[in-house]
Amino acid sequence: MKQISIDPITRLEGHGKIEIFLDDAGEVANAYFVIPELRGFEQFSVGRPAEEMPRITNRICGVCPEAHHVASTKALDALFHVEPSSAVKKVRELFYSAFYVADHTTHFYALGGPDFVVGPDAPAAERNILGVVHKVGVEIGKQVIDARIRNHRVIKTMSGRGVHPAAGLPGGWSKAVTEAERQEFEGIARQNIDFGLFSLKLFGDIVLGNPAYVDMIVSDAYTHRTYYMGTVDAHNAINFYDGMIRVVDPDGKEFARYHPRDYTQHVAEHVEPWTYLKFPYLKGVGWKGFVDGKESGVYCATPLSRLNAADRMATPRAQEAFEKLYETLGSKKANGRYQPVHYRLATHWARLVELLYAAERMLELATDPEITDPNVRPVVTNTPDEGVGCVEAPRGTLTHHYWSDEKGMLTRVNLIVGTTNNYAPIAMSVKKAAQSLIKPGTVISDGLLNRVEMAFRPYDPCFGCATHALPGQMPLEITIYDAQRKPVERLRRP
Amino acid sequence: MKTLVLGLGNPILTDDGVGVRVAEAVRQALPPEAPVEVSEAGLGGLTLMERLLGYERVILIDALQVPQPQPGRIRHLTLADVEASAPTQHVTSAHDTSLVTALTVGRRMGLPLPRQLVICAIEVENTVDFSDQPTAAVAAAIPRAAATVLKMLTEMEEEPHDFT
Numbered sequence: 001m002k003q004i005s006i007d008p009i010t011r012l013e014g015h016g017k018i019e020i021f022l023d024d025a026g027e028v029a030n031a032y033f034v035i036p037e038l039r040g041f042e043q044f045s046v047g048r049p050a051e052e053m054p055r056i057t058n059r060i061c062g063v064c065p066e067a068h069h070v071a072s073t074k075a076l077d078a079l080f081h082v083e084p085s086s087a088v089k090k091v092r093e094l095f096y097s098a099f100y101v102a103d104h105t106t107h108f109y110a111l112g113g114p115d116f117v118v119g120p121d122a123p124a125a126e127r128n129i130l131g132v133v134h135k136v137g138v139e140i141g142k143q144v145i146d147a148r149i150r151n152h153r154v155i156k157t158m159s160g161r162g163v164h165p166a167a168g169l170p171g172g173w174s175k176a177v178t179e180a181e182r183q184e185f186e187g188i189a190r191q192n193i194d195f196g197l198f199s200l201k202l203f204g205d206i207v208l209g210n211p212a213y214v215d216m217i218v219s220d221a222y223t224h225r226t227y228y229m230g231t232v233d234a235h236n237a238i239n240f241y242d243g244m245i246r247v248v249d250p251d252g253k254e255f256a257r258y259h260p261r262d263y264t265q266h267v268a269e270h271v272e273p274w275t276y277l278k279f280p281y282l283k284g285v286g287w288k289g290f291v292d293g294k295e296s297g298v299y300c301a302t303p304l305s306r307l308n309a310a311d312r313m314a315t316p317r318a319q320e321a322f323e324k325l326y327e328t329l330g331s332k333k334a335n336g337r338y339q340p341v342h343y344r345l346a347t348h349w350a351r352l353v354e355l356l357y358a359a360e361r362m363l364e365l366a367t368d369p370e371i372t373d374p375n376v377r378p379v380v381t382n383t384p385d386e387g388v389g390c391v392e393a394p395r396g397t398l399t400h401h402y403w404s405d406e407k408g409m410l411t412r413v414n415l416i417v418g419t420t421n422n423y424a425p426i427a428m429s430v431k432k433a434a435q436s437l438i439k440p441g442t443v444i445s446d447g448l449l450n451r452v453e454m455a456f457r458p459y460d461p462c463f464g465c466a467t468h469a470l471p472g473q474m475p476l477e478i479t480i481y482d483a484q485r486k487p488v489e490r491l492r493r494p
Numbered sequence: 495m496k497t498l499v500l501g502l503g504n505p506i507l508t509d510d511g512v513g514v515r516v517a518e519a520v521r522q523a524l525p526p527e528a529p530v531e532v533s534e535a536g537l538g539g540l541t542l543m544e545r546l547l548g549y550e551r552v553i554l555i556d557a558l559q560v561p562q563p564q565p566g567r568i569r570h571l572t573l574a575d576v577e578a579s580a581p582t583q584h585v586t587s588a589h590d591t592s593l594v595t596a597l598t599v600g601r602r603m604g605l606p607l608p609r610q611l612v613i614c615a616i617e618v619e620n621t622v623d624f625s626d627q628p629t630a631a632v633a634a635a636i637p638r639a640a641a642t643v644l645k646m647l648t649e650m651e652e653e654p655h656d657f658t
Contacts, residue, residue: 039622039623039624040623040624040625041624043624044506044624044625044626056506059504059505059506059507059536065536106540110539110540128595129540129595129596129599130595130598130599130602133599133602133603138602138603141599141602141603142603145540145544145599145600145603145605148540148541148544149544149547152541152544162535162545163535163536163537163541164535164536
């Protein structure tokens with residue numbers, strides 16, 4: 001038995017590692033995606049006032065504090081039994097849309113994009129945003145940075161802080177939008193739409209225009225047929241802020257549609273001895289192992305999963321991009337909707353479709369007459385007890401569940417974060433890519449290992465978030481073990 | 495000269511937030527009229543680079559994990575040190591890119607980056623347990639680290655160093 005260990009993984013949070021075990025013949029026998037544990041978040045939270053949670057949970061993660069902030073705020077709505085006004089919901093969703101544009105921009109240009117824009121076999125030192133800028137030019141690089149900066153300005157203006165928002169209140173938002181701010185946000189939303197369209201064109205030119213890349217996207221090494229989860233509105237269009245959780249089967253047939261508060265009736269967690277993180281699966285199907293198909297309860301919650309779970313996008317240009325994705329990748333329509341696309345690498349494309357949707361939705365909200373309603377801070381007098389809040393985080397469906405005593409002091413906390421949903425699919429993708437790419441006698445090159453990494457990069461896994469930690473350094477270490485599990489080779493790159 | 499002292503880290507992850515606590519100590523030690531902005535953040539990579547735009551001098555304060563740590567030991571690092579071997583907890587955020595790469599991107603785009611940047615790093619012990627209290631050795635280092643940062647501020651004035 002030979003073992004290859006990719007430890008930790010480049011361009012990702014925390015200290016995850018991949019271990020690949022080879023059999024005596026040199027075939028991949030198994031692969032594990034291991035995430036370390038960070039401890040004591042629930043104990044830290046219990047006994048604190050519930051209304052502190054939007055400002056505490058946004059410290060869990062340095063990558064998507066906005067998602068935790070909004071999910072936590074929605075959990076407070078439910079805990080205190082207060083229905084936010086229409087204006088409050090729109091203000092929160094506007095804030096959240098700006099965050100989505102910034103986050104998806106970062107992933108495409110700094111994390112996922114380099115594999116395609118620079119190339120999967122390019123030296124590791126070049127497969128980053130610097131390589132992207134070198135390839136596409138400084139002017140485009142400036143557009144990327146500008147997109148991030150202007151949307152972070154929106155986040156700071158609306159939430160009081162640029163990184164760790166502080167505006168969420170039970171049933172409300174601490175700061176109303178002024179007319180001057182609204183006008184600025186409208187201009188930024190229009191810029192975001194142009195940027196979203198530009199990014200999709202760039203993807204079309206560089207990725208879809210290269211037959212080798214298209215072949216890689218549709219290759220079996222990066223394909224899995226699983227269930228898909230996402231939040232949808234009343235018309236089964238994607239919504240990041242609010243809606244019902246919809247799950248479709250691998251053929252695209254609706255399997256479940258439920259209120260987020262009912263998540264425990266639909267999702268259970270499987271435990272493996274080799275990792276601290278649990279593997280959520282669909283209760284209605286059951287855990288059948290790390291396997292594809294309709295008989296397996298494994299589900300996926302990513303940008304591509306959200307597109308697969310929805311019937312349509314809620315905005316016109318995003319809908320055009322949505323249709324192009326499904327038509328180009330050969331999806332057939334059945335019962336008035338596209339059948340799911342199972343090519344995991346197409347998640348990068350789906351992320352750009354979502355970026356455009358977030359930009360269009362931001363413009364809708366920034367031009368909504370209610371957005372400048374000054375009454376966004378209701379007085380809440382109800383007795384709290386239990387509440388669930390849920391949003392679509394960029395990395396998957398994010399659920400916060402709090403219990404409190406009658407004074408609002410927390411007695412119990414449970415979180416299911418975006419990456420956790422995808423833990424089983426990530427493990428399956430890593431194994432399948434390794435099995436497809438590593439054969440007896442294969443020379444383990446940097447480029448080959450990068451192609452293994454590419455199997456999980458579409459999920460944009462955030463280990464820090466999944467394990468309640470903040471990011472550290474993430475060099476890549478690959479250790480190859482022989483049949484007796486002794487290391488025979490070790491590669492490391494910064 | 496526009497100067498920023500930025501404490502990095504998560505204040506509820508035991509020692510991880512030591513940079514934030516040192517920054518607060520620096521803020522309290524500086525006279526109100528001091529032309530220095532003192533702030534804190536839990537971020538890295540491109541976002542951290544963008545936070546530095548418009549400042550001419552920057553001191554980052556961050557937790558440092560090494561294989562055999564002496565918790566509380568204070569190190570004075572440059573970006574070259576970070577690039578070479580001893581990344582602190584937050585100047586490298588693999589979720590977008592490292593600060594070193596982000597600064598290179600920023601320079602290539604002609605962004606207004608600081609001309610001087612140094613790092614006060616504190617070796618830490620525990621960054622895996624949620625707690626709003628650092629370990630004893632790290633807590634004891636906070637006044638010393640604050641004094642180090644104040645000294646660094648003075649030295650930066652006396653010995654300008656152009657890292658670009």
